[in-house]
Amino acid sequence: MEGLGDCVDTHCHLWNLKRFKYDWPTPDMAIYKDFNAEDLKRQIEKGPVKEVIYVQCLNNSPEETRWVAGLAKEFPFIKGIIAGLDPSSRKFEEELVALKKECPQLVGVRFILEFYVIPEAKKYLTSPEFIQGLRVLAKHDLTFDLLLRPPIMEAALVAAKAVPEVRMVVDHLAKPMIKEGLIDPWKNRLEAMARCPNLYCKLSGLVNEAERKFWRASDFIPYVEHAVSVFGPDRVMFGSDWPVCEEQGADHKRVLEILATILRPKLSDEEMHKVFSANAKKFYKI
Numbered sequence: 001m002e003g004l005g006d007c008v009d010t011h012c013h014l015w016n017l018k019r020f021k022y023d024w025p026t027p028d029m030a031i032y033k034d035f036n037a038e039d040l041k042r043q044i045e046k047g048p049v050k051e052v053i054y055v056q057c058l059n060n061s062p063e064e065t066r067w068v069a070g071l072a073k074e075f076p077f078i079k080g081i082i083a084g085l086d087p088s089s090r091k092f093e094e095e096l097v098a099l100k101k102e103c104p105q106l107v108g109v110r111f112i113l114e115f116y117v118i119p120e121a122k123k124y125l126t127s128p129e130f131i132q133g134l135r136v137l138a139k140h141d142l143t144f145d146l147l148l149r150p151p152i153m154e155a156a157l158v159a160a161k162a163v164p165e166v167r168m169v170v171d172h173l174a175k176p177m178i179k180e181g182l183i184d185p186w187k188n189r190l191e192a193m194a195r196c197p198n199l200y201c202k203l204s205g206l207v208n209e210a211e212r213k214f215w216r217a218s219d220f221i222p223y224v225e226h227a228v229s230v231f232g233p234d235r236v237m238f239g240s241d242w243p244v245c246e247e248q249g250a251d252h253k254r255v256l257e258i259l260a261t262i263l264r265p266k267l268s269d270e271e272m273h274k275v276f277s278a279n280a281k282k283f284y285k286i
């Protein structure tokens, strides 16, 4: 992709099936195999991405963070790590501070709620314990990645409003129902979230919400355009969600191209630079 300058990818994963036990990916999936830092290097080395943020796959796993911090020494393009800690845990601050000391690349936290049923996920997001955990993150100048789906967007907004001093980012545009061709009620909920100034949005994960095998790049246009229009070019950022995108037959280059092609006619060069680099650096302080 020419003319983008050096880019930051805010959303990559690695996994090692022997080292850790993952609830996801499952053995029926094409991506149920190891993806190591060498594979990621090969994916990005001919493209514009020079720095990546690693995002946790495992909840309650400081071991995963330590493993990736070790890899980052050998592969310095791994600039930041999002750790899988539980902000609602009583030991959260203690664990966070200890892990940050050991792993200086730690820039934020994510806690996956995909295995919670909707009422439980809502209860979690609005609980005093979780909100207290967000205050701890703000105190240490660290971020929180929100992995959402439309039914729990409003609960996440309650938490974001309760702690205006914490920087939070909505992963994968909160997973709109692209496969079903639905834009409501996601559309209004995302707009409500965008009114909250401490919330940002990752333009990531789209191919995995689309129709398997039969998706087209044009499927994503209304969702990306809406996210950029409500958050504005200062609070959106590119993420590949590699290697998850491989499950849909899209490699890293293809995902980057799809987003750049959608945004190029809409944004100035300076705004493109913000989306593909500057906003991520400002948000994660890398």
Ligand SMILES: [Zn+2]
Binding pocket: 011, 013, 055, 241, 244
């Ligand atoms: Zn992901």
